[in-house]
Amino acid sequence: MEFQKDNSFITGRLKSVGFAVKGAFKLITTEHSVMVQSSLAVILIIAGFVFDISREEWMMQILTFGLVLSIESLNTAVEKIADFIHPEFHDRIGFIKDIAAGAVMFAALAAIAVGLLIYVPKFL
Template sequence: MEFQKDNTFVKGRLKSVTYAFKGAVKLISTEHSVMVQFSLGIILTIAGFYFHISHEEWLFQIFAIGLVLSVEGLNTAVEKVADFIHPSYHEKIGFIKDIAAGAVFFAAMTAIAIGLIIYIPKFV
């Protein structure tokens, strides 16, 4: 049987959302670094309610959490593809993985800066 693309807009979007949700669940349930980042996101969300952060602070916090989780997901995808293409160590694959990890580093540093700007004044 030949693959047939779903021609209805709504069904196609619902399938896309379903695949995206499955991917997010796989990412959160299988990748330890994402588990840590997701847990920190939950803790910071609870802290946001506890400290009654402003609407603007919520925007930055939600952006920071989403940024880190998104870049971490892309890093994981790059690593999985690289391992699939070249399972044994290769210098160029290592270079590619390092660059992807560097992107996570920048996202995490940005999120830490945002978190410090939001929460340090709450303790001073």
Template sequence: MKDNRFVKGRLKSTVYSVKGAYKLITSEHSIMVQFFIAIAITIAGFYFEISATEWMLQTFAIGLVLAIEGANTAVEKICDFIHPDFHEKIGFIKDIASGAVCFAALAAMVVGIIIYYPKVALLF
């Protein structure tokens, strides 16, 4: 008899992942903003008919920002749970997690500029 627990476990994990992504998008303002930007940039990709390589870079950049933003949110929630009052070390941890988001967002902006600046410049 075949062991189906592995497959069932993976399916269960996928359900939890989708549930977590939904919670992020519907409850966290920073993720809402990033998700809106991702949708706008995706629409721009169709409008400007970007290449397959540009789609890959854009998709990776969007995924990177959303993933790091989600990890930052998780770190902040854990910190707030462990120590709800202000604490210098907790603030330091939260700042570092936020800094990771900054790096991802800056990298995504560079990708966006490289892809879209030449296309937008042709419009003017």
């Protein structure tokens, strides 16, 4: 199957959106970390309605979900490419994968901080 670029603006964008939806579906249905993070996002969306969080808190919560899921998606892509290029263990590949995982950790820590700032005062 040969790749053919679609030079039409509208149909090209629609195809791009289709590829993005396909990729998001693959992530949510095959990657355990994305499944967990998506589930936590749903739980926190429900919590947002239950605790009637403010507009600003909704914005921070949504941005945080997007950040974590985006970085996790990039981490998954890096891991898949690294495994494709060098399936056996290799120190340099391990180093690259560790760095990508570290990026996810930074995003997750930021998400935890945002969650604590939003929800701890609701319990106090």
